[in-house]
Amino acid sequence: MFQVLKQKEMDLKGFDMSNNIILRVEDLHKVYGALEVLKGVTFSLSKGESKVIIGPSGTGKSTLLRCINRLTQPSSGRVWLDDVEVTDHKANINQIRASIGMVFQDFNLFSHLQILDNVRIGPMKVKGMSKEEATKLAMEELANVGLADKVKAYPAELSGGQQQRASIARALAMNPKLILFDEPTSALDPELIGEVLTVMINLAKDGMTMLVVSHEMGFARSVADEIIFLENGVILEEGPPNQLFLHPKHNRTAEFLHKITELYGETVK
Amino acid sequence: MSLVFSWGWLPLLGKGALVTFELTVLSISIGLFLGILLSLGRVYGNKPVYLLSSFYVQVFRGTPLLTQLFILYFGLPSVGIMLPPFLAAVIGMGLNSGAYQAEYFRGSIQTIRGGQMVAARALGMSQWQAIKYIILPQALRLAIPSWSNELIYLLKYSSIAYMIQVPELMFEGRVIASQTFRTFEVFLVVALMYLAVVIVLSQLLGALERRFKIPGLGRSGRILT
Amino acid sequence: MGLLNLIWSSFPALLRGTVVTLELTLAFLSLGLIIGISLALSRVYGGQVLAKLASGFEQIFRGIPALVLLFLFYFGAAEFGINLSVVTAAILAMGLRSSAYQSQIFRGAIQSISSGQMMAARALGMNLYKAARYIILPQALRFSIAPWSNEYAGVLKDTSLCYAIGVVELMRQGRYIVARTFGHSLLIYILIAVIYFILVYIGLKGLRLLEIRLHVPGFETKRNGLERI
Numbered sequence A: 001m002f003q004v005l006k007q008k009e010m011d012l013k014g015f016d017m018s019n020n021i022i023l024r025v026e027d028l029h030k031v032y033g034a035l036e037v038l039k040g041v042t043f044s045l046s047k048g049e050s051k052v053i054i055g056p057s058g059t060g061k062s063t064l065l066r067c068i069n070r071l072t073q074p075s076s077g078r079v080w081l082d083d084v085e086v087t088d089h090k091a092n093i094n095q096i097r098a099s100i101g102m103v104f105q106d107f108n109l110f111s112h113l114q115i116l117d118n119v120r121i122g123p124m125k126v127k128g129m130s131k132e133e134a135t136k137l138a139m140e141e142l143a144n145v146g147l148a149d150k151v152k153a154y155p156a157e158l159s160g161g162q163q164q165r166a167s168i169a170r171a172l173a174m175n176p177k178l179i180l181f182d183e184p185t186s187a188l189d190p191e192l193i194g195e196v197l198t199v200m201i202n203l204a205k206d207g208m209t210m211l212v213v214s215h216e217m218g219f220a221r222s223v224a225d226e227i228i229f230l231e232n233g234v235i236l237e238e239g240p241p242n243q244l245f246l247h248p249k250h251n252r253t254a255e256f257l258h259k260i261t262e263l264y265g266e267t268v269k
Numbered sequence B: 001m002s003l004v005f006s007w008g009w010l011p012l013l014g015k016g017a018l019v020t021f022e023l024t025v026l027s028i029s030i031g032l033f034l035g036i037l038l039s040l041g042r043v044y045g046n047k048p049v050y051l052l053s054s055f056y057v058q059v060f061r062g063t064p065l066l067t068q069l070f071i072l073y074f075g076l077p078s079v080g081i082m083l084p085p086f087l088a089a090v091i092g093m094g095l096n097s098g099a100y101q102a103e104y105f106r107g108s109i110q111t112i113r114g115g116q117m118v119a120a121r122a123l124g125m126s127q128w129q130a131i132k133y134i135i136l137p138q139a140l141r142l143a144i145p146s147w148s149n150e151l152i153y154l155l156k157y158s159s160i161a162y163m164i165q166v167p168e169l170m171f172e173g174r175v176i177a178s179q180t181f182r183t184f185e186v187f188l189v190v191a192l193m194y195l196a197v198v199i200v201l202s203q204l205l206g207a208l209e210r211r212f213k214i215p216g217l218g219r220s221g222r223i224l225t
Numbered sequence C: 001m002g003l004l005n006l007i008w009s010s011f012p013a014l015l016r017g018t019v020v021t022l023e024l025t026l027a028f029l030s031l032g033l034i035i036g037i038s039l040a041l042s043r044v045y046g047g048q049v050l051a052k053l054a055s056g057f058e059q060i061f062r063g064i065p066a067l068v069l070l071f072l073f074y075f076g077a078a079e080f081g082i083n084l085s086v087v088t089a090a091i092l093a094m095g096l097r098s099s100a101y102q103s104q105i106f107r108g109a110i111q112s113i114s115s116g117q118m119m120a121a122r123a124l125g126m127n128l129y130k131a132a133r134y135i136i137l138p139q140a141l142r143f144s145i146a147p148w149s150n151e152y153a154g155v156l157k158d159t160s161l162c163y164a165i166g167v168v169e170l171m172r173q174g175r176y177i178v179a180r181t182f183g184h185s186l187l188i189y190i191l192i193a194v195i196y197f198i199l200v201y202i203g204l205k206g207l208r209l210l211e212i213r214l215h216v217p218g219f220e221t222k223r224n225g226l227e228r229i
């Protein structure tokens, strides 16, 4: 049923994904001292596509996301966003980052700013948008994630789920080409996970391009076009959720999927 | 303009440095004794003792050391009490340091869990025994970082005693300067002497602190000099 | 001369001295604030060279007694043919000295902010300057108010040392009054101590109010007020 829905949307949007590559990651390596965390990772993401990265803890998932917007400097390999090479040292990295949203495990909302300011500071200070315009935009994004009544609150006054939704609004206000999610629900109490996943599912359905590190398989099965299984710094297997669940190529994939469905259950109905 | 230094300055500066050393050691000791008493007064004292020790600490922390020394050295003679410079300086610095040390000890006594006192009393110790054998040994160890800091502070602040004619390092520097007219050079040497002692002392105290560290006792956050 | 009369007649001189003392405090703290923030930023975000330089600067200015620094700047300037007024020499010596202490306060505060704040700011596309200006410093400065009050009290009290190079501040006015009104030195110096005491505590109260005013939910300040500055 998920597949059907997804297919229908694609038809509506009327494009062929393969020709609309937004993000290309090529042979990415990252070495910390003696530890090689990423050992040659290659994949791409088309416009409107959502991919979910899974893999054991410490396997380099966060490192991979951070290499994409160069919050961490890759040791070698290349990353392209559209036709701009992110890994090119002459590239304007701040401008590139402005068009890649990022949502963190522990939210990282700016603690000294009210929610409204958290969302409009990017458009104002990075994009030079006027205060009026930024405010209007921020209010819209906050309303979209269901936080219209919390604009005056400080982060510490919100629940984890509300904070994470605010941080998604903060990313959206930059009008990004792509959003990176690093385990957006794993710091949340179980009863708060649903509200964040709902926002993410709606985003995916609205055609946002998303790269999500998450072990929420319910989410993966409902909106992910592909699941990437990262282990020991390499992509062990990659494919549509049903393929990975029903016909995994590797034993490890089956084992890992089994373990996480047991651990996390399927939060999304 | 060229800088001129002379080895001939060293004997006099050495003599001054010795006085600086004596001044520091005596006043930190007076301050230690006073600080422990005051901190106990603030934590365990009854109302009058608490108020009195708090007042003392606030007054000495709230006014400049120079003013305190002037009161002792230039002020007291107007009511017939004459103190020699060195004595006035030791008393003034000791009283002053006592107020600061009281705060360090109070802070560390208060970080020791209440259970320690309860456990000691449960063993049948009197309050004084509990303080002496259980609370203070822990509190003093915890206070080593801030206490080291205080020692270094006092060493530097002892230079103020020059203003009431104590022949310490600064004073002897002034003497040499007035004879040689090489004021800048002399004080450059004086500055380097202080700097060297301060740096060596903080290394030593850092080592002492690591030596006395007991696993699991308090935090080891070192307040930098 | 009656005591009240003495106090009354010294009032104008003490007031002038108090004003100078406050002006010196303001000047030392301001210079110390600007340079202190720069030093702290250099130590946290600057390259290795910059961080080393800043830390060397701090060590020197913290390791030399204030009185010696005052002499060095005052007589040193003359030695190098620079004509500095005593007040300028005092501002340089004590302002730079305060910057070394303030840098420590700000550095501690910056380092206590979770690294996720910087990461989120950079991920939005802010450059290092913007991230420091809009995200890190507003938080760090809030955390700094409590320890900074100690620095305020310390700097205010240390203005008295400028007496030694001839600045006519509160202590020196006191000295003049003592010289004029022989036999009342104890009273005059106690009066001066009271003035310092009042200034110190008014300032501390003010800073506490500022801290409360700027309070943001989730920022419980780590106040201990123990450091000796």
Ligand SMILES: Nc1ncnc2c1ncn2[C@@H]1O[C@H](COP(=O)(O)OP(=O)(O)O)[C@@H](O)[C@H]1O
Pocket: A032, A037, A055, A056, A057, A058, A059, A060, A061, A062, A063, A064
């Ligand atoms: N800044 C760093 N310095 C050294 N090692 C790091 C650093 N960041 C991450 N690592 C190491 O890289 C590995 C992968 O980390 P990470 O990408 O956070 O894994 P994951 O997100 O998959 O749990 C871990 O072993 C971690 O200890």
Ligand SMILES: [Mg+2]
Pocket: A061, A062, A063, A182, A183
């Ligand atoms: Mg991770």
